[in-house]
Amino acid sequence: MLEIKGLTKVFNAGTVNEKIALSSVDFSMEPGDFVTVIGGNGAGKSTLLNCVAGVYPVDGGHILLDGHDVTRLPEHKRAKFLGRVFQDPMMGTAADMNIEENLALSFRRGKHHTLRWGVTNAERAKYRELLALLDLGLENRMTSKVGLLSGGQRQALTLLMATLESPKLLLLDEHTAALDPKTAAKVLQLTEMLVKEHQLTTLMVTHNMNDAIRMGNRLIMMNEGKIAVDIRGDEKKSLHRADLIALFEKSSGSKLESDRLLLS
Amino acid sequence: MTQVLLGALSLGLLWAIMTIGVYITYRILDIADLTVEGSLPLGGAIACVLIANKVDPFLASFIALLGGCLAGLCTGLLHTKLKIPALLSGILTMIALYSINLRIMGSPNLSILRKPTVFKPLTTLGMDKNLSIIVVGVVASLLIISLLYWFFGTELGSAIRATGNNQKMVRAQGINTDTMKILGLVISNGLVALSGAFIAQSQNFADVQMGTGSIVIGLASLIIGEVLFGGRSFYRRLLALILGAVAYRIIIALVLKMGMNSNDLKLFTAITVAICLWLPQGKEMIRKIKKSMAKEGA
Ligand SMILES: Nc1ncnc2c1ncn2[C@@H]1O[C@H](COP(=O)(O)OP(=O)(O)OP(=O)(O)O)[C@@H](O)[C@H]1O
Numbered sequence A: 001m002l003e004i005k006g007l008t009k010v011f012n013a014g015t016v017n018e019k020i021a022l023s024s025v026d027f028s029m030e031p032g033d034f035v036t037v038i039g040g041n042g043a044g045k046s047t048l049l050n051c052v053a054g055v056y057p058v059d060g061g062h063i064l065l066d067g068h069d070v071t072r073l074p075e076h077k078r079a080k081f082l083g084r085v086f087q088d089p090m091m092g093t094a095a096d097m098n099i100e101e102n103l104a105l106s107f108r109r110g111k112h113h114t115l116r117w118g119v120t121n122a123e124r125a126k127y128r129e130l131l132a133l134l135d136l137g138l139e140n141r142m143t144s145k146v147g148l149l150s151g152g153q154r155q156a157l158t159l160l161m162a163t164l165e166s167p168k169l170l171l172l173d174e175h176t177a178a179l180d181p182k183t184a185a186k187v188l189q190l191t192e193m194l195v196k197e198h199q200l201t202t203l204m205v206t207h208n209m210n211d212a213i214r215m216g217n218r219l220i221m222m223n224e225g226k227i228a229v230d231i232r233g234d235e236k237k238s239l240h241r242a243d244l245i246a247l248f249e250k251s252s253g254s255k256l257e258s259d260r261l262l263l264s
Numbered sequence B: 001m002t003q004v005l006l007g008a009l010s011l012g013l014l015w016a017i018m019t020i021g022v023y024i025t026y027r028i029l030d031i032a033d034l035t036v037e038g039s040l041p042l043g044g045a046i047a048c049v050l051i052a053n054k055v056d057p058f059l060a061s062f063i064a065l066l067g068g069c070l071a072g073l074c075t076g077l078l079h080t081k082l083k084i085p086a087l088l089s090g091i092l093t094m095i096a097l098y099s100i101n102l103r104i105m106g107s108p109n110l111s112i113l114r115k116p117t118v119f120k121p122l123t124t125l126g127m128d129k130n131l132s133i134i135v136v137g138v139v140a141s142l143l144i145i146s147l148l149y150w151f152f153g154t155e156l157g158s159a160i161r162a163t164g165n166n167q168k169m170v171r172a173q174g175i176n177t178d179t180m181k182i183l184g185l186v187i188s189n190g191l192v193a194l195s196g197a198f199i200a201q202s203q204n205f206a207d208v209q210m211g212t213g214s215i216v217i218g219l220a221s222l223i224i225g226e227v228l229f230g231g232r233s234f235y236r237r238l239l240a241l242i243l244g245a246v247a248y249r250i251i252i253a254l255v256l257k258m259g260m261n262s263n264d265l266k267l268f269t270a271i272t273v274a275i276c277l278w279l280p281q282g283k284e285m286i287r288k289i290k291k292s293m294a295k296e297g298a
């Protein structure tokens, strides 16, 4: 479903601030894979997801989505393959537009925008049903501005939007990091529900080791722009935090210092 | 006095169309677009030159609108393709338009006295000039806000609104934000030029200077409309723009009547806009000061 070959991304090339964020990364995902991504600050996790989404041009390598080479495709032209949820709950929705208008934008992801109505009545009925599944009471607030919702509600809505038109690949970048623990747990539960229901191929960055171990069928750990650890199947099922830390230290040849990753 | 108020009403209705254009960029797209200072006289220039050359005034006004669209396109391309900041892109087009407007008119101003205008059909029916302007202004501005109400409810219009809100999200939904910004600028400047065409016809001449300070007038009208007549629904907010533009002209007419030197008008308008822009934060600040004073008192 996703195939990455020799992907390299350098920020501020040729200056004193030069930073190799990704250094010829090879990585691929099968349809239905749910891969969790962990790694220390600045390891390149977000950069990996952003390169897949086309947020900025890459400096080397190829990205194939569903068999299409999208390496040179601008961000908006790749969107039809992708569902995305960001760390910042404000980033995934349009605050001044109401809930149904936001859903309607996602419903038309990757399609031509014509002079037909932005939201139709048939859609409204469908959205109401879907919102009810979130169990947040949003189905009764469909004409409320999204800006009035809480961070957790917005993130749940963004998740619903990202999965509305089953994307080929779902990209989640620490999408619960900005939420309080209870809301984060709820949004993670929703994530699992939606991924299962639509059988989505999913790439999820998290800084919570336990979540990374518990969720998905495969786990990768990144370090200094490279994939340092890649564990799948039964091996992942029997994985523990201690194993993961040991694996990381062995592959990167350095101690895992005090980091968000260890504290979580 | 009634004549003064009628004059203000008629002028306000023509400037309302310009205010609606400013609303599209300033509120919907979240761009401060200075192109309008050039596209307003552009509309006047195109309309007057065509009318002077015996073109039907309605057709001339429509061509003026297209000219404004082109100006908006120019700013949009500068901003999105050459990545020049929006404010600067607008200024560049505005400056360029000054020369272009002079070229179009062949002189700094152009009179169309005794030539037919869009108000002619009504005045030949025996209607007073002011009244005919009011009728045309009401019909045109209501027609425009109805069209925009429909347009911004469509898929395309929604995409433009979302672009002004959150570009990152819009790109993630597969929408080309560059195209949406260009489209918004095109529509906005088209309306501004149409407004310029009507204003020029109402005063029987176009002047290369007629756009100077127009962005501030547009913003003043927009903000006065929002403060005095704003509401929750989109139609109500569009309607508030027309009322705001009229209210602005009436305020100006009254302060002139009260003896303000007309040379001080722009200063007065600028100060009014500055206060209005500060108002939301100002309210918050006053609330905080009151709160802390109440605490100290307790
Ligand atoms: N737009 C940018 N410009 C310059 N440098 C950047 C940019 N984005 C990321 N970097 C740098 O690239 C490196 C990788 O960043 P990235 O955001 O991918 O890390 P991450 O693994 O997501 O970390 P975190 O856990 O903190 O989110 C970091 O050193 C970062 O400073």
Ligand SMILES: [Mg+2]
Pocket: A045, A046, A047
């Ligand atoms: Mg990150």
